[in-house]
Amino acid sequence: MVRDLLLIYGIFAIYYVITINTIYFGIIMFSFRKIFRIMKETFYSKYDFLSGSKHMPPISILVPAFNEELTIKENVQSLLALHYPEHEVIVVNDGSGDNTTKVLIDEFRLNYYKPIPAEQNTLPTAEVKGVYYNPEFPKLYLIDKENGGKADSLNVGINFSNYPLVSSIDADSLLENDALIRIARKYMENPEEYVAIGGNVRIANGCSIAYGMVQKVRLPKKLLPMLQTVEYVKAFLGGRIGWSDINGLIIVSGAFGVFRKDYVLKIGGYRGGYPGEDMNIIMKLHQYMLDHKLPYKIDFCPDAVCWTQAPDTFKILGSQRKRWGRGNLKNMLELGTQMFMRPRYKVMGWLTVPYNIIFETLSPYFRITGFLALVGYSLIDMTAWNIVAIFMLINVLYGTLIGMGSLLIEELAFRRFPRIRDYFKMVLYTILMFFGYRQLGILWRFLGHIQFFRKNNSWGTMTRTSWNEDEKKEEAA
Amino acid sequence: MSDTHMSSSIINSFNNFLQYYQASNLPCGLIIVYASLDQKGIHSLKTYLEKEEPSTAFQVSYDTEHHILGILLDDCDLGYTHFYALHVKDYLEEQNQLLGEMVVGNFPENSDHAEWMLYRMMNEMMINQRNQQEIRVFDNETIQNTDKKTILIVDHDNSILHLLTNYLQRKGYIVYAAVDGKNGLEQYQKLFPDLVITEINLSGIGGHQFINQIKTIDKKTNNHSEIMVLTNKHLEEDIKRTFEHGAAEYITKPFSLIELEARIKRLVEVTE
Numbered sequence: 001m002v003r004d005l006l007l008i009y010g011i012f013a014i015y016y017v018i019t020i021n022t023i024y025f026g027i028i029m030f031s032f033r034k035i036f037r038i039m040k041e042t043f044y045s046k047y048d049f050l051s052g053s054k055h056m057p058p059i060s061i062l063v064p065a066f067n068e069e070l071t072i073k074e075n076v077q078s079l080l081a082l083h084y085p086e087h088e089v090i091v092v093n094d095g096s097g098d099n100t101t102k103v104l105i106d107e108f109r110l111n112y113y114k115p116i117p118a119e120q121n122t123l124p125t126a127e128v129k130g131v132y133y134n135p136e137f138p139k140l141y142l143i144d145k146e147n148g149g150k151a152d153s154l155n156v157g158i159n160f161s162n163y164p165l166v167s168s169i170d171a172d173s174l175l176e177n178d179a180l181i182r183i184a185r186k187y188m189e190n191p192e193e194y195v196a197i198g199g200n201v202r203i204a205n206g207c208s209i210a211y212g213m214v215q216k217v218r219l220p221k222k223l224l225p226m227l228q229t230v231e232y233v234k235a236f237l238g239g240r241i242g243w244s245d246i247n248g249l250i251i252v253s254g255a256f257g258v259f260r261k262d263y264v265l266k267i268g269g270y271r272g273g274y275p276g277e278d279m280n281i282i283m284k285l286h287q288y289m290l291d292h293k294l295p296y297k298i299d300f301c302p303d304a305v306c307w308t309q310a311p312d313t314f315k316i317l318g319s320q321r322k323r324w325g326r327g328n329l330k331n332m333l334e335l336g337t338q339m340f341m342r343p344r345y346k347v348m349g350w351l352t353v354p355y356n357i358i359f360e361t362l363s364p365y366f367r368i369t370g371f372l373a374l375v376g377y378s379l380i381d382m383t384a385w386n387i388v389a390i391f392m393l394i395n396v397l398y399g400t401l402i403g404m405g406s407l408l409i410e411e412l413a414f415r416r417f418p419r420i421r422d423y424f425k426m427v428l429y430t431i432l433m434f435f436g437y438r439q440l441g442i443l444w445r446f447l448g449h450i451q452f453f454r455k456n457n458s459w460g461t462m463t464r465t466s467w468n469e470d471e472k473k474e475e476a477a
Numbered sequence: 478m479s480d481t482h483m484s485s486s487i488i489n490s491f492n493n494f495l496q497y498y499q500a501s502n503l504p505c506g507l508i509i510v511y512a513s514l515d516q517k518g519i520h521s522l523k524t525y526l527e528k529e530e531p532s533t534a535f536q537v538s539y540d541t542e543h544h545i546l547g548i549l550l551d552d553c554d555l556g557y558t559h560f561y562a563l564h565v566k567d568y569l570e571e572q573n574q575l576l577g578e579m580v581v582g583n584f585p586e587n588s589d590h591a592e593w594m595l596y597r598m599m600n601e602m603m604i605n606q607r608n609q610q611e612i613r614v615f616d617n618e619t620i621q622n623t624d625k626k627t628i629l630i631v632d633h634d635n636s637i638l639h640l641l642t643n644y645l646q647r648k649g650y651i652v653y654a655a656v657d658g659k660n661g662l663e664q665y666q667k668l669f670p671d672l673v674i675t676e677i678n679l680s681g682i683g684g685h686q687f688i689n690q691i692k693t694i695d696k697k698t699n700n701h702s703e704i705m706v707l708t709n710k711h712l713e714e715d716i717k718r719t720f721e722h723g724a725a726e727y728i729t730k731p732f733s734l735i736e737l738e739a740r741i742k743r744l745v746e747v748t749e
Contacts, residue, residue: 048634051678052710052729081658081683085712136689138718177633177680211659211681 006377007387013370014391020359021398028405030242035302035413038241042182042303051083051181056188057165058086059180059258062157064150065171066094069103072171076104078212079169080139084180088139090157091171095147101132104142110134115143123155123269131160150254151270151277158261158269166264168278170255173308174204174212182304183258195285196259196298198252200236202416203229204307214307219422224317225310227437230403230429237302237414238406244300248352250286252298254278256306263288276327283335286348302413318444325448332361364446396434403430485599487547490538494549495591498584505584506550506558507595507615509602511577512569513544522546525568530561543603544576547595555583555614562612575610578602582615596667600653604642626745627651627670631661631687632707633680641674644734645741658682662690669700671745677708677715684708685715688722703744707732 050056061079065072072091079089093101104110110132126148133141145156154168165187169175179199187194206220220226243249252259254277267284270277282298289296311317336357342349371391378385407426410416417423487509498505514522519539526535534551548565550558562581569575580598588594598615628650630641638654645652653668655661658679665673673691677684688704695701705726706719716727726740 048678048709049730052708052712052715054711077682077686078680080686081678081680083678083709085710086714137686177678211657213657213680 003377003380006373006380010370010374010377010387010391013366013373014394016359016366016370017391017395018398020363021394021402023355023359024239024402025398025405027242028238028402028409030245031238031409032405034241034245035237035409038302039413045182045185047178047181047185048083050185051178052085054085056085056181056184057191058088058163059084059165059167059184060157060161060163060261061087061089061167061169061180062154062161063089063091063169063171064094064153064157065091065096065100066147066150066153067096067098067100068171069096069099072100073103073107074212075171075174076108076140078174080137081177081212082175082180083177084184086163087180088141088162090141090143090160092143092145092153092157094149094153095126095145101142101144105132108134108137108140108142110140110142122159123265125156125159126152128156149272151272154277155269155272158264161261164261165258166261167256167258168254169306170308173201173255173306174209174214175199175256176214176305176307179256179304179306180258183301186299186301186304187258190297193295193297194260194299195263195289195296196252196257196282198240198249198298198300199256199258199304199306200300200302201232201253201255201306201308203232203310205229205310205312207307209307217416217418219417219425220310220312222312224312224314226425226429227433228310228317230407230426230433231437233410233426234403234406234430236300237409238402240300241302241409243352244298246347246351247297248347249298249300250282250348250352250356251279252282252300253306255308256304259285274327274330275323276331279327279331280335283331283339283348286345287335287339290345290348305416318440318447321441321444322448322451325445326452328356328361328445329449329452332357336361364442364449367442368446396431399434399438400431403433485540485543485545485603487538487540487545488595488599491536491547491549491595492592494536495584495595499591502585504552504554504586505591506553506555506561507582507584507598508548508550508558508562508565508579509595509598510546510562510565510569510575510579511544511602512546512574513576514539514546514574518572518574519546521572522565522568526564529564533557533561545599545602553583555581555586558583559612559614566610566612570610577608577610579610579612580615581612587615593667604652604654625649625651626672627653627668628672628674628741628745629653629655629661629664629668629670631655631658631673631675631679633657633676633678637676637707640734641737645738648738650741656680658684658687661687662694665691665702666694669698670702672703672705672741674705674707674741677706677710677719685718685722688719688724692723705740705744707737 076089076091091104111134113131113133115128115131126146129144131141131143143156143160158166183197183199186197203220203225204214205225206218207214208216220229240249263285267288271280285298311320336353339345339349339353340357341354374388374391378388407430411423519537523537533553536549538547550561558581562579566579580602582594582598584591584594628645630638630652632638633656642652642654653664653670655664659681675684675687679687691704704724706724707728709730711729719727725744728737
């Protein structure tokens with residue numbers, strides 16, 4: 001009797017895994033459909049010419065900075081040098097304990113100004129202590145404020161920004177010179193309907209970096225960043241291109257995205273208090289636009305590239321993934337439940353949100369218990385060991401197929417890794433991912449949920465290394 | 478991003494020596510050559526040279542990125558440097574390691590500034606990559622012919638760099654090129670050209686900052702270079718800012734070579 005129940009549950013778990021992968025496979029098909037269009041669009045666009053055009057919309061770049069003294073100087077310099085007609089860079093120091101403000105004040109010889117009292121209808125935020133500015137760098141503002149978290153810093157930046165488009169950028173990320181102009185060109189296709197456009201995030205570990213620019217693209221040498229590289233390729237190219245094709249994108253990465261400021265203000269800005277503010281804002285935008293029956297699009301622009309440092313130790317990666325787990329759970333409880341299976345929310349209601357709740361948020365429970373059920377079943381009768389093998393085989397084979405599809409998109413459209421051996425290395429790691437790394441990811445998500453219910457809401461640890469030091473180390477190696 | 482950084486590790490490793498020769502006014506020979514070598518290859522080349530010409534002290538530096546071998550010879554004249562280069566060429570040919578042309582130069586026979594000479598030799602070799610495997614003596618027209626004007630072009634677009642370099646060289650200017658702001662500044666401090674043509678959209682540091690820093694350098698060194706902006710940027714704000722920073726011309730892309738040349742002429746030939 002117990003055996004039968006275990007078997008039924010185990011078979012259910014197998015179907016669960018098959019369904020996840022089948023949906024993902026469908027999404028990849030959408031990605032393929034869209035990638036050819038993207039290739040043509042980008043091939044025939046003259047970005048150099050557009051980057052000086054009077055007709056591109058001005059953009060405010062918001063850089064929330066918390067203890068970023070090692071990397072902030074290079075990053076601000078490279079942001080100021082972005083190839084874009086008109087943009088401003090607003091660095092918001094979130095009460096850092098280190099010399100983040102001093103580094104910038106010294107480098108750009110900034111002067112202190114009293115903050116202007118917040119106007120009405122702007123977002124409530126923690127207290128702003130001052131604004132630093134130097135007319136010699138008319139596009140750069142440094143805002144110093146009391147600590148209030150990343151979402152709060154972004155809201156301060158939104159309040160302060162002068163332009164109708166805002167772009168959020170992580171202080172530890174590097175934008176390519178043409179990243180902003182590529183997104184803006186996409187936006188100009190339909191300025192009325194695009195409310196948010198995300199950029200592609202790639203992992204910079206292993207690349208050589210100088211003057212705030214990626215000079216040579218190479219795969220990471222360490223294990224964890226390498227696994228994350230293929231993971232990101234799969235999530236961004238295989239996943240997000242497809243989701244954006246059906247206007248069901250649920251997240252624009254916090255590392256790099258561009259938003260219409262008027263709508264961000266209407267939905268009350270970023271939500272603080274919990275991680276996952278990047279997913280939260282996109283879900284709220286979907287909800288607002290659909291509630292008001294406004295035509296809109298939230299898109300993903302894979303050719304606009306932002307490079308970021310991936311965690312290279314288990315401790316830091318674990319705390320990042322637990323944080324994502326908490327943020328995801330909070331968003332699903334708060335917004336997901338409101339949109340789940342509601343006809344009004346169209347693709348979001350019928351597909352994106354159910355997929356995310358059932359197959360992302362709840363996946364640790366189904367996968368872990370299903371696996372245990374099958375192991376239990378085969379322990380009772382040792383001759384039935386093959387059902388566990390089937391479970392694992394389906395997992396690996398289907399997952400690998402999807403991983404390969406994503407790599408194919410990379411090779412078709414972007415080919416950022418110039419050496420052939422890099423491609424084979426990525427294929428190898430796409431398979432390796434299923435032996436340990438994926439399981440660890442699921443475990444971390446589960447631990448994140450436990451933290452959430454225990455009301456442990458810290459951001460966790462994240463250490464930075466200076467871009468230049470990184471480079472020196474590479475050279476020495 | 479780009480492979481045509483007009484700077485090389487050889488320059489860095491020889492800089493101190495050249496400063497020494499410059500300061501003490503002692504003669505030295507320089508040989509640069511396209512060659513493919515590894516650590517072992519460099520070592521056996523050294524052994525070979527020590528055996529063939531035991532009385533001459535030399536330094537070797539190899540730029541793995543551009544595959545350029547640099548050799549610095551102590552206390553010798555141009556004739557001997559050329560003779561020595563023949564040895565090096567023989568050896569490289571024998572080992573099948575020779576990739577392209579060879580340039581030899583001598584301080585003070587070819588140039589009265591040792592550092593500049595190496596810099597110009599490298600720059601010339603990298604800009605007009607010739608494939609003939611022959612020895613060329615560094616042509617010293619810059620020094621003899623002082624009414625030739627020098628121009629430094631800074632642009633991230635390699636096709637623009639090549640187009641302008643070729644065109645302006647044919648028109649009788651001496652042209653140097655840089656792909657980003659940092660490299661542009663480095664070159665500026667070594668060359669002090671008569672004219673700088675720069676894009677605003679640069680990487681590393683932006684064009685506005687680049688112009689600003691040139692003006693700061695000028696103030697410190699009492700130098701004056703004209704600055705011409707050649708850019709994709711069509712905004713009035715940028716035009717205003719660059720003129721405030723001291724630029725003399727603002728031309729937007731797409732541009733006409735005839736017009737560009739006319740404006741260059743007016744800037745560098747009338748003002749002096």
